[in-house]
Amino acid sequence: MHATLDSIYQRVLDRNPGETEFHQAVREVLESIGPAVDKHPEYAQARIVERICEPERQIIFRVPWEDDDGNIHINRGFRVEFNSALGPYKGGLRFHPSVLLGTVKFLGFEQVFKNALTGLPIGGGKGGSDFDPRGRSDREVMRFCQSFMTELYRHLGEHTDVPAGDMGVGARELGFLFGQYKRITNRYESGVLTGKALVYGGAQVRREATGYGCTFFVERALQTRGDSLAGKDVVVSGAGNVALYTVEKVHQLGGRVVAVSDSSGVVHDPKGVDLELLKEIKEVRRERVSTYADQVGHAEFSSDRSIWDVPCQVALPSATQNELDADGARSLVRGGCLLVGEGANMPTTPDGVRVLRDAGVLFAPGKAANAGGVAASALEMQQNASRDSWTFEYSEQRLREIMVDVHDRCHATADEYGRPGDYVAGANIAGYARVAEAMLALGLV
Numbered sequence: 001m002h003a004t005l006d007s008i009y010q011r012v013l014d015r016n017p018g019e020t021e022f023h024q025a026v027r028e029v030l031e032s033i034g035p036a037v038d039k040h041p042e043y044a045q046a047r048i049v050e051r052i053c054e055p056e057r058q059i060i061f062r063v064p065w066e067d068d069d070g071n072i073h074i075n076r077g078f079r080v081e082f083n084s085a086l087g088p089y090k091g092g093l094r095f096h097p098s099v100l101l102g103t104v105k106f107l108g109f110e111q112v113f114k115n116a117l118t119g120l121p122i123g124g125g126k127g128g129s130d131f132d133p134r135g136r137s138d139r140e141v142m143r144f145c146q147s148f149m150t151e152l153y154r155h156l157g158e159h160t161d162v163p164a165g166d167m168g169v170g171a172r173e174l175g176f177l178f179g180q181y182k183r184i185t186n187r188y189e190s191g192v193l194t195g196k197a198l199v200y201g202g203a204q205v206r207r208e209a210t211g212y213g214c215t216f217f218v219e220r221a222l223q224t225r226g227d228s229l230a231g232k233d234v235v236v237s238g239a240g241n242v243a244l245y246t247v248e249k250v251h252q253l254g255g256r257v258v259a260v261s262d263s264s265g266v267v268h269d270p271k272g273v274d275l276e277l278l279k280e281i282k283e284v285r286r287e288r289v290s291t292y293a294d295q296v297g298h299a300e301f302s303s304d305r306s307i308w309d310v311p312c313q314v315a316l317p318s319a320t321q322n323e324l325d326a327d328g329a330r331s332l333v334r335g336g337c338l339l340v341g342e343g344a345n346m347p348t349t350p351d352g353v354r355v356l357r358d359a360g361v362l363f364a365p366g367k368a369a370n371a372g373g374v375a376a377s378a379l380e381m382q383q384n385a386s387r388d389s390w391t392f393e394y395s396e397q398r399l400r401e402i403m404v405d406v407h408d409r410c411h412a413t414a415d416e417y418g419r420p421g422d423y424v425a426g427a428n429i430a431g432y433a434r435v436a437e438a439m440l441a442l443g444l445v
């Protein structure tokens with residue numbers, strides 16, 4: 001690592017003890033941006049990198065709520081408002097029992113660069129709770145969301161901080177959150193949350209956007225090699241929002257998804273996943289992926305097989321962080337994988353990335369490949385601000401254009417800095433350069 005950046009990294013380690021995911025995310029960026037720091041000494045002089053590594057504001061709060069049997073539960077809520085140089089803080093909320101402050105900080109840090117890459121006017125933030133919505137009734141989820149928003153509302157606003165969904169937060173949760181925000185503030189401020197249902201101010205294609213966007217990025221990357229998704233076997237980990245709409249777009253572009261997963265195990269369907277059935281099981285019935293194998297005779301479920309052992313040409317990790325390690329990467333290489341595109345945030349470990357690089361596998365990092373979700377959120381804000389709503393076709397076309405731009409910006413930046421084909425360097429440098437330029441213009445704030 002560049003010497004100046006290494007000393008900044010050491011200080012991040014000292015000041016944020018135990019936050020291993022945050023350390024990992026910072027390290028990955030600082031390892032890439034050395035050439036940009038050399039090219040722009042004026043940024044270093046203004047201590048831009050140190051400022052980027054320190055969130056503007058971190059909010060931690062108690063979330064008490066009562067379950068259906070009258071038992072009281074106490075969860076912890078977070079919102080990390082990381083950087084607002086380019087626009088209001090923007091980023092999702094994650095409800096998952098594994099959520100700690102360091103988790104939210106890693107996600108918020110990634111979000112700053114991702115949002116910059118979209119070219120849209122959005123800063124970066126992230127939030128969430130260690131609440132586990134799995135197995136909870138709709139009324140319990142509602143009570144939790146109401147309690148969470150009763151504290152969070154004072155920090156939000158369409159020009160201040162605009163949350164959306166992430167793991168464990170979808171249309172149901174966002175509806176309850178928006179209802180409580182509206183009640184407390186007495187304002188129908190549609191643009192304060194994105195990912196809303198269509199009936200009360202949501203935007204076409206936001207639900208599909210992360211999965212579709214990741215697939216558009218991957219298709220563009222393959223095109224630069226004279227190739228395409230058509231006829232390829234694809235593996236997609238997860239079976240949530242990102243994974244389901246990745247499967248949909250891969251199928252539309254002529255690929256075949258042969259495996260999906262959730263935290264209970266992996267389903268292998270060599271004939272190609274039946275998406276309508278999978279959506280019914282995951283979105284409507286909220287059941288496990290094993291149900292799919294119960295209903296589809298030729299599909300197999302396994303609770304101990306790694307999804308990366310399923311041979312494929314394209315792998316799209318779309319579940320959670322650090323789900324693809326060096327062993328998984330070696331399996332993918334053995335199985336003939338040509339490209340890995342990250343639908344999730346930081347799903348590949350640093351060792352996993354090294355294995356893929358050494359084997360010449362094309363690697364599209366999450367902050368570029370999964371930027372479609374937040375980009376569509378920014379389009380939802382735009383529609384809310386003008387009290388307009390666009391058609392599905394127009395919205396999808398805008399999303400495709402944005403993802404092609406994100407791809408081409410990463411590709412061109414990697415070329416410019418002598419790292420052709422290195423999307424990690426391209427994404428980190430291009431994202432950093434845009435945020436740094438805005439921060440410099442805004443003065444020492």
Ligand code: NDP
Binds near residue numbers: 239370371
């Ligand atoms: P969901 O909650 O809708 O789905 C998450 C999926 O991942 C579920 O199928 C879940 O299974 C599975 N999963 C979680 N943990 C594990 C694990 N340890 N092993 C295997 N499977 C696991 O979340 P999203 O689809 O929204 O998010 C997925 C990823 O994409 C996250 O990294 C998120 O940050 C990222 N992302 C999301 C965006 C969005 O717009 N939603 C935008 C950009 C990135 P189970 O149900 O069993 O827990």
Ligand code: 2IT
Binds near residue numbers: 111
């Ligand atoms: O990680 C992400 O980019 C998201 N969860 C989406 C954020 C958003 O504000 O739409």
